Amino acid sequence: xxxxxxxxxxxxxxxxxxxxxxxxxxxxxxxxxxxxxxxxxxxxxxxxxxxxxxxxxxxxxxxxxxxxxxxxxxxxxxxxxxxxxxxxxxxxxxxxxxxxxxxxxxxxxxxxxxxxxxxxxxxxxxxxxxxxxxxxxxxxxxxxxxxxxxxxxxxxxxxxxxxxxxxxxxxxxxxxxxxxxxxxxxxxxxxxxxxxxxxxxxxxxxxxxxxxxxxxxxxxxxxxxxxxxxxxxxxxxxxxxxxxxxxxxxxxxxxxxxxxxxxxxxxxxxxxxxxxxxxxxxxxxxxxxxxxxxxxxxxxxxxxxxxxxxxxxxxxxxxxxxxxxxxxxxxxxxxxxxxxxxxxxxxxxxxxxxxxxxxxxxxxx
Numbered sequence: 287x288x289x290x291x292x293x294x295x296x297x298x299x300x301x302x303x304x305x306x307x308x309x310x311x312x313x314x315x316x317x318x319x320x321x322x323x324x325x326x327x328x329x330x331x332x333x334x335x336x337x338x339x340x341x342x343x344x345x346x347x348x349x350x351x352x353x354x355x356x357x358x359x360x361x362x363x364x365x366x367x368x369x370x371x372x373x374x375x376x377x378x379x380x381x382x383x384x385x386x387x388x389x390x391x392x393x394x395x396x397x398x399x400x401x402x403x404x405x406x407x408x409x410x411x412x413x414x415x416x417x418x419x420x421x422x423x424x425x426x427x428x429x430x431x432x433x434x435x436x437x438x439x440x441x442x443x444x445x446x447x448x449x450x451x452x453x454x455x456x457x458x459x460x461x462x463x464x465x466x467x468x469x470x471x472x473x474x475x476x477x478x479x480x481x482x483x484x485x486x487x488x489x490x491x492x493x494x495x496x497x498x499x500x501x502x503x504x505x506x507x508x509x510x511x512x513x514x515x516x517x518x519x520x521x522x523x524x525x526x527x528x529x530x531x532x533x534x535x536x537x538x539x540x541x542x543x544x545x546x547x548x549x550x551x552x553x554x555x556x557x558x559x560x561x562x563x564x565x566x567x568x569x570x571x572x573x574x575x576x577x578x579x580x581x582x583x584x585x586x587x588x589x590x591x592x593x594x595x596x597x598x599x600x601x602x603x604x605x606x607x608x609x610x611x612x613x614x615x616x617x618x619x620x621x622x623x624x625x626x627x628x629x630x631x632x633x634x635x636x637x638x639x640x641x642x643x644x645x646x647x648x649x650x651x
C-alpha cells in the first residue's frame with residue numbers, strides 16, 4: 287500500500303506543488319486526499335483498515351451532503367456542518383434537526399478527525415466509522431434508521447455505481463456506507479493556518495507583537511486543556527458553566543407507540559454516557575482550530591464571541607459539581623486575565639484560522 291505519511295521535506299514539496307498547480311474544479315488527485323502535517327503526531331485512525339481513494343472520497347462526500355440520510359430527505363450531514371464555518375451549524379446555539387426540532391447541543395466542528403479518539407461532546411462514539419449512526423438515528427436530528435437509509439440508496443440510479451467504483455461491487459452495506467463517510471471526514475485536514483506556517487517557519491510568515499504575546503499567554507493559561515497541535519487534549523472537563531434548563535423533545539413509548547413529549551432537560555454531559563457521577567457536567571475539550579469561524583461557543587452555544595468566552599473564564603466560572611481543579615486554584619475560581627491579556631490571547635486565537643481549509647473546493651458540495 288502506498289505510504290500515506292510524508293516526511294517534512296516531502297510535505298514541503300507537496301504543499302508547494304499543491305499551492306502552485308491549477309487543477310480544474312472538481313478534479314481530485316488521490317495523494318492529496320489525506321496527509322500528515324509535519325507539525326502533527328501520527329493519526330489515531332487506522333488508515334490501513336480503510337484506505338482513502340478518490341472514488342471512496344467522492345462517494346463519502348456525496349453521502350455527506352445528501353438528504354436521503356434523513357427520514358424525509360430534508361436534512362443532510364452538511365446541513366449542520368457547513369464548511370465555511372469550520373463544519374459547524376453557524377449562528378445556531380443548538381443544532382436544528384428534522385421538522386425544525388432543536389437538539390440538545392451545539393454542533394461540533396469537523397476537522398482533523400484522524401487524530402481523535404472519541405467523538406461528540408460526551409464522547410459517546412469511540413470509532414469514526416460509527417460516528418454517523420448517532421445523528422442518523424437521533425429522533426431530533428435525522429430520525430431514520432441506517433437500514434432504511436441503505437434501502438433508499440439501493441433504489442437510486444447513482445449510488446450502486448458509486449459503491450462499485452469505490453469498493454468493487456454494487457453491494458451497499460452498512461460497513462461500506464460508514465467507511466465511505468469516514469473517507470470524506472478523514473480528508474478534512476486543517477493545518478494551514480498562519481499559526482501552522484509560523485511554526486513550520488515558512489517563508490514570510492511572522493507574528494506581530496500582540497500575537498506573540500498572546501501565544502505565550504495561551505501556553506501559560508490555556509494549554510493545560512487545549513494542548514498540542516490539535517489544541518485539545520481530548521479529555522472531558524467541567525469548565526464551570528452554570529447548568530441551564532432547556533425544553534427538549536423527549537420520545538417515549540406509550541402503549542407500543544412512540545410519542546413526543548416536551549420536558550425540561552439539564553445536560554449532564556459525559557455522565558449521560560458513563561452513568562458515573564464523577565462525569566457529571568463534564569464535556570469534551572474542543573479543538574480551537576478555526577475557532578474564529580466556529581461560533582457560537584460551548585456545548586450549548588451560549589457564547590457568541592471569543593470575548594464572551596474569555597470573560598467567562600475571568601469572571602463567571604461557577605463551582606459546580608466536578609469543576610476542573612485547574613479552574614479552582616487556592617480557592618480562586620477562573621483564570622486571572624487583564625483586559626490587555628484578553629486582547630492578546632484573542633489575537634493569537636485568530637491565527638488558528640485556516641482559510642485554505644474553509645474555502646477548499648474539494649469539500650464543497
